[in-house]
Amino acid sequence: MSALLPSNDFRVARHSIPHDSGPKHVQGTATYIDDILEPAGTLHVAPGYAKSAAKGRITSINLEAVRAYPGIVAVLTARDIPAVNDCSPSIGGDPVFADGEVLFHGQVVFAVVAETRDAARRAARLAVIEVDATTPAVDVEAAIARNTTVLPDYEFIKGEPATAIQSAPARLDGSLRIGGQEHFYLEGQAALAIPGEDGDLLIHTSTQHPTEVQHIVAKVLGLPDTAIVAECRRMGGGFGGKESQATQWAVIAAIAARVTGRPAKLRLDRDDDMMMTGKRHDFRVDWSVGHDGAGHIEAVDVTFLSRCGYSADLSLGVNDRTMFHADNAYDYPNARIYSRRLLTDTVSNTAFRGFGGPQGMVFTERMMDALAITLGIDPLDLRKRNFYHSQGGTTPYGLHVSDNIIHELVDDLETSSDYRARRAAITAFNASSRILKKGIALTPIKFGISFTLPHLNQAGALVHVYSDGSIMVNHGGTEMGQGLYLKVAQVVAEEFGVTLDRVKITATTTAKVPNTAPTAASAGSDLNGMAARNAVAKIRDRMAEVAAPILGVAPVDVLFRDGAAWGGNQSIPFDELAKKCYLARVHLSDTGYYATPGITWDRPNKTGRPFLYFAYGAACSEVLIDTFTGELKVTQVDILHDVGHSLNPAIDIGQIEGGFVQGMGWLTTEELVFDDQGRLRTHAPSTYKIPTASDVPAAFTTRLFESGGNRSETIYRSKAVGEPPVMLAISVFSAITDAIASLKPGHVPLLDAPATPEAIMRAVKAMKAI
Amino acid sequence: MTMRSSLRYLHRGEIRDVSHFGPMTTLLDHLRLERGLKGTKEGCNEGDCGACTVVLGRLVDGHVSYRPVNACIQLLGQIDGEELITIEDLAASDGTLHPVQSAMVDLHGSQCGYCTPGIVMSLFALYQADGPVGRSEVTDQLAGNLCRCTGYRPIVDAALSACAARTENKPGDHVASKSAETAVKLASLRDGADLFVGSQTSFFAAPASIESLATLYHQHPDAILVAGATDVGLWITKQLRQLPKIIHLGRVVGLAEVHETADGLTIGAAATFSDVEAHMTAIDPDLGEVWRRIGSKQVRASGTVGGNIANGSPIGDSPPALIALDATLTLQKGDDTRKMPLEAYFIAYGKQDRKPGEFVRSIHVPRLKPHQVFRAYKISKRFDQDISAVMSAFRLTLEGDFIREARIAFGGMAATPKRAHGAEKALVGASLADEASWAAALAAIRADFTPLSDMRASATYRSDTAAALLEKALIEIAGTSTHATRVTGHRPVSEAAE
Numbered sequence A: 001m002s003a004l005l006p007s008n009d010f011r012v013a014r015h016s017i018p019h020d021s022g023p024k025h026v027q028g029t030a031t032y033i034d035d036i037l038e039p040a041g042t043l044h045v046a047p048g049y050a051k052s053a054a055k056g057r058i059t060s061i062n063l064e065a066v067r068a069y070p071g072i073v074a075v076l077t078a079r080d081i082p083a084v085n086d087c088s089p090s091i092g093g094d095p096v097f098a099d100g101e102v103l104f105h106g107q108v109v110f111a112v113v114a115e116t117r118d119a120a121r122r123a124a125r126l127a128v129i130e131v132d133a134t135t136p137a138v139d140v141e142a143a144i145a146r147n148t149t150v151l152p153d154y155e156f157i158k159g160e161p162a163t164a165i166q167s168a169p170a171r172l173d174g175s176l177r178i179g180g181q182e183h184f185y186l187e188g189q190a191a192l193a194i195p196g197e198d199g200d201l202l203i204h205t206s207t208q209h210p211t212e213v214q215h216i217v218a219k220v221l222g223l224p225d226t227a228i229v230a231e232c233r234r235m236g237g238g239f240g241g242k243e244s245q246a247t248q249w250a251v252i253a254a255i256a257a258r259v260t261g262r263p264a265k266l267r268l269d270r271d272d273d274m275m276m277t278g279k280r281h282d283f284r285v286d287w288s289v290g291h292d293g294a295g296h297i298e299a300v301d302v303t304f305l306s307r308c309g310y311s312a313d314l315s316l317g318v319n320d321r322t323m324f325h326a327d328n329a330y331d332y333p334n335a336r337i338y339s340r341r342l343l344t345d346t347v348s349n350t351a352f353r354g355f356g357g358p359q360g361m362v363f364t365e366r367m368m369d370a371l372a373i374t375l376g377i378d379p380l381d382l383r384k385r386n387f388y389h390s391q392g393g394t395t396p397y398g399l400h401v402s403d404n405i406i407h408e409l410v411d412d413l414e415t416s417s418d419y420r421a422r423r424a425a426i427t428a429f430n431a432s433s434r435i436l437k438k439g440i441a442l443t444p445i446k447f448g449i450s451f452t453l454p455h456l457n458q459a460g461a462l463v464h465v466y467s468d469g470s471i472m473v474n475h476g477g478t479e480m481g482q483g484l485y486l487k488v489a490q491v492v493a494e495e496f497g498v499t500l501d502r503v504k505i506t507a508t509t510t511a512k513v514p515n516t517a518p519t520a521a522s523a524g525s526d527l528n529g530m531a532a533r534n535a536v537a538k539i540r541d542r543m544a545e546v547a548a549p550i551l552g553v554a555p556v557d558v559l560f561r562d563g564a565a566w567g568g569n570q571s572i573p574f575d576e577l578a579k580k581c582y583l584a585r586v587h588l589s590d591t592g593y594y595a596t597p598g599i600t601w602d603r604p605n606k607t608g609r610p611f612l613y614f615a616y617g618a619a620c621s622e623v624l625i626d627t628f629t630g631e632l633k634v635t636q637v638d639i640l641h642d643v644g645h646s647l648n649p650a651i652d653i654g655q656i657e658g659g660f661v662q663g664m665g666w667l668t669t670e671e672l673v674f675d676d677q678g679r680l681r682t683h684a685p686s687t688y689k690i691p692t693a694s695d696v697p698a699a700f701t702t703r704l705f706e707s708g709g710n711r712s713e714t715i716y717r718s719k720a721v722g723e724p725p726v727m728l729a730i731s732v733f734s735a736i737t738d739a740i741a742s743l744k745p746g747h748v749p750l751l752d753a754p755a756t757p758e759a760i761m762r763a764v765k766a767m768k769a770i
Numbered sequence B: 001m002t003m004r005s006s007l008r009y010l011h012r013g014e015i016r017d018v019s020h021f022g023p024m025t026t027l028l029d030h031l032r033l034e035r036g037l038k039g040t041k042e043g044c045n046e047g048d049c050g051a052c053t054v055v056l057g058r059l060v061d062g063h064v065s066y067r068p069v070n071a072c073i074q075l076l077g078q079i080d081g082e083e084l085i086t087i088e089d090l091a092a093s094d095g096t097l098h099p100v101q102s103a104m105v106d107l108h109g110s111q112c113g114y115c116t117p118g119i120v121m122s123l124f125a126l127y128q129a130d131g132p133v134g135r136s137e138v139t140d141q142l143a144g145n146l147c148r149c150t151g152y153r154p155i156v157d158a159a160l161s162a163c164a165a166r167t168e169n170k171p172g173d174h175v176a177s178k179s180a181e182t183a184v185k186l187a188s189l190r191d192g193a194d195l196f197v198g199s200q201t202s203f204f205a206a207p208a209s210i211e212s213l214a215t216l217y218h219q220h221p222d223a224i225l226v227a228g229a230t231d232v233g234l235w236i237t238k239q240l241r242q243l244p245k246i247i248h249l250g251r252v253v254g255l256a257e258v259h260e261t262a263d264g265l266t267i268g269a270a271a272t273f274s275d276v277e278a279h280m281t282a283i284d285p286d287l288g289e290v291w292r293r294i295g296s297k298q299v300r301a302s303g304t305v306g307g308n309i310a311n312g313s314p315i316g317d318s319p320p321a322l323i324a325l326d327a328t329l330t331l332q333k334g335d336d337t338r339k340m341p342l343e344a345y346f347i348a349y350g351k352q353d354r355k356p357g358e359f360v361r362s363i364h365v366p367r368l369k370p371h372q373v374f375r376a377y378k379i380s381k382r383f384d385q386d387i388s389a390v391m392s393a394f395r396l397t398l399e400g401d402f403i404r405e406a407r408i409a410f411g412g413m414a415a416t417p418k419r420a421h422g423a424e425k426a427l428v429g430a431s432l433a434d435e436a437s438w439a440a441a442l443a444a445i446r447a448d449f450t451p452l453s454d455m456r457a458s459a460t461y462r463s464d465t466a467a468a469l470l471e472k473a474l475i476e477i478a479g480t481s482t483h484a485t486r487v488t489g490h491r492p493v494s495e496a497a498e
């Protein structure tokens, strides 16, 4: 009997199911914005900027030659904006078109609308814009000297850091530079605006935040939100770069459509994209640590100085998250964590996978390396000495860490990676190798999950069951390759007890689910998975009411499994039940809503709970460096990462590996070079080098940590996975530091990030000069 | 000589005739804008990301040989007479995925999917090629395909798995199963005619003989010669230059030939990097490794040695290597040819010894003689597909432990590829066995160059590295295995010196 009854095991969720769009990706049939069949009459838009200046008052704009170019339909400037010239996601200050003043090199001053993209691009270069140029403040130092910030300073204090550092038996100071990072989503920024009746617009936009695109387009055009629909089926990568900074391009396309009455598409050229959109914040970090002489930290004092660019954008949240992660997995008995958000005359830096957290942790791990090197202790031992206690501890922002698993996780990886034996082998190798040196590091991560802006921790979903039993799901999350659509569909299939092919995944659109949060903070499946589950539960309960009398059980005993509704050993196929519900006039559609419980962060008072839980992980990386040229090879990587009970192990492993390699690129080959005129010199893949296939070591293993699942009540006890793995790559940076440190034991290498060959050589040279 | 005024290429078994197209039209724009084939993506429009990768097939010794190219910087006219395969063409008509495609799906090789069509096409070309496929073949094949999402591990696994399952007749690969038919069709496109599409003021021309080329270029000295378009393509897509007259060298019979001669190798100007890669490895493994690191498979399949020299760039990789090997350049104008040492061609930044109407005909590269040793190092931020910060090549002639002659050339250190004359002199008489005798040369090389700082490296790093590379070359030649001196690009261990 019981053999007939379906079990309660997971049938769809927790399985390694390939990405739903995989077959389309490999055949070129997955549609991105630029692939959408253009409505007849579609115009093309290209932005233009002042080539000569990064900062200064605009004295004249001559667009005659632009207008005269064949095929030009319109040229848009600040004057063409119907209502508000601002596309900021936060406190304002992000003009759609420069008005009177250029704030950074590459800022959009005008846009050309033409019959072809080629004509628009060519015409855009014919503008003559004169600027009364002033010397731009390009980097952190210049901004400090000028004393300009985009937001007030912010500080966390735990205990008595000043006196604790003074009275500590030993003290160490340091300073470190951490470079920024270009997102380099493979699909550049793109939007297609299609006019409808009443001045309405449908905007296909490659964005992580359709709601924001909708609201800001409405604001700029002076229309109610209802006039605008923003839709996104998928992005060709986002990584934070399309959280707030996809909006401007959608807005410009919308204005073009509004002014011309024709569909208008704006797809940025790669070089423009890299010049005109913000990046990961680069930092200078100045720090002091007081300890007991054996490397037990007593107090930390750290100042984070970040280049925010010309406006606030998302810099508040980003820099807060840096501060939230300045402890990483370590307990600081006393701490002062100070942050300055510096205004520079450069592009406005923005969200990037990890959202400031990675920079905080790069500092932490540098401090650990520096302490270990000066004390002659193995860095792993020093790290372990300072971990939060397994029973918890209190962070510098007052949160009690209640789900700490870093001890077990790091011990496991230490054994499986054979860290100790390899450490000994490396020491022996380095003693006899003249040119090449090896280094190894095992570094932990603890990353807080939830938006630190509490109101963003909400999501909605809309689920329809059609009378043939097929199911359509829609939610506020967007798909950028991370497999969110698939994970949510898995939840829906699981909850209805049907196979995945019955669930139709659909494009995210503000017309179906309103007022959504950006797909960010790794929270996509936590939030939308729960919202979808809540929607399903409502429909399923109503379907159970219909099924119960037929099956002869109470509605609460109806079980949805294996494509049917079950009561005892009786069942009704799901499609039949759907049909019966329809005939019985039972509503087969519903919305689901979810707000993360217990998130209470009060920023002004620095109290409350900013995170629902932490994601943990660790990586052990080994590197080989050339002390003649600074060339670097990452030779082995072993990762152990905690995703709770994975919703889809294959997808999660993909996120971990991809995040790691992206982080590795940030800390090694990816260098943003601005000249002293404030112009970005590395604005194309020819000069900005993200990792290629050969940069990833053959010896690269990733394991999911076998935990008992998330201790917080998340969807099927899974954990967020989008951002945390980026920080696993800090192990590479620490391993390089380790290799250089072998040149002069006891001395801390002056290695800044990214560790390009030149940066490595600078540190090597400094060591040799000691 | 016959003349043809429309372009012909083979696609999906059918010959397509295009009689009207602008000379600057790229293959990518042709596909996406004119033919509405949106599977091929644009990620950068400059040859660096590979999202636009398509595969071209041509007849080589009666068989169809496939190579990946970047459609974004390939000019439409360049594909005359070839078979075009795009991402839309791989699955069978019943929808069955190509083995490379199914491996990519099953092994989770795509996330956002935007790089995927290009990656699949690169792997498809690898699948078509014969020979064993290991990890390094795969990563080399993918050097020009950027993926920002996956971290490559699953893609490499998919490639290895698809290629491992590949048997001789390539089941499930309908392109391979039709190759005999394709060969016949491609042969029918070989008409030996000069291609000329357009008017006297704006045209795309692809002469079929050296005579036609010489005549046409003589008539239109203002035309732009295009070999692989891996430079010229970017003038169009990025600099938005207007190039109304284009003369393509790819169809000129004889211009791409590579001849082994008694003392060396003569490379026709239109030979691609790929065409000569094996010859280069045969001269010296380091030369082969420099070649392997020029651009990507796509760039090497189109880009030519002639173009790398003709463009006069101070950061091209082949000139320093070829100068160190004492190569000779042959130029031709009309019927006249002249020869010069390669280094003499580079006069100053942006200035070469080439007259209007004159073109690069060939390069002669002497092989190493007994007692000569060679080393070359390319230094860049990233190993694969990056432009050099410093490119160096050393040829030493030895007499026992003593250095009798040295030829050293660098790229990235001056306004042209340039020899290190001071260091060359200082090395004469130095002994490999006595490191102290190297000191003068190590000091001299710093005086040989006053490099600039740019986004690739600072002047200080360049100077330091030039000296370090000379020292490294000497350490290696003195007998240290490259496994102790290099993080990558090791020389084969079997070598006598190691």
Ligand SMILES: Cc1cc2nc3c(=O)[nH]c(=O)nc-3n(C[C@H](O)[C@H](O)[C@H](O)COP(=O)(O)OP(=O)(O)OC[C@H]3O[C@@H](n4cnc5c(N)ncnc54)[C@H](O)[C@@H]3O)c2cc1C
Binding pocket: B046, B047, B048, B224, B225, B226, B227, B228, B229, B230, B231, B232, B233, B249, B269, B270, B293, B294, B295, B296, B299, B302, B303, B304, B305, B306, B307, B308, B309, B310, B311, B315, B316, B317, B318, B358, B359, B360, B361, B385, B386, B387, B388
């Ligand atoms: C992504 C990418 C990566 C690259 N990586 C490298 C690299 O690692 N190392 C490197 O050295 N280069 C690199 N390059 C540059 C480029 O590939 C080389 O310079 C290449 O050799 C140019 O050859 P081509 O046939 O494509 O030249 P084209 O673009 O066709 O022509 C280049 C120039 O040479 C002229 N020309 C061509 N042939 C002749 C001839 N026979 N006679 C007279 N003039 C002629 C053309 O008129 C033009 O001025 C890279 C390019 C790209 C796009």
Ligand code: FES
Binding pocket: B041, B042, B043, B044, B045, B046, B047, B048, B049, B050, B051, B052, B053, B070, B071, B072, B073
């Ligand atoms: S689009 Fe990037 S290589 Fe062609």
Ligand code: FES
Binding pocket: A186, A236, A237, A481, B109, B110, B111, B112, B113, B114, B115, B116, B146, B147, B148, B149, B150
């Ligand atoms: S899957 Fe997104 S770039 Fe490769």
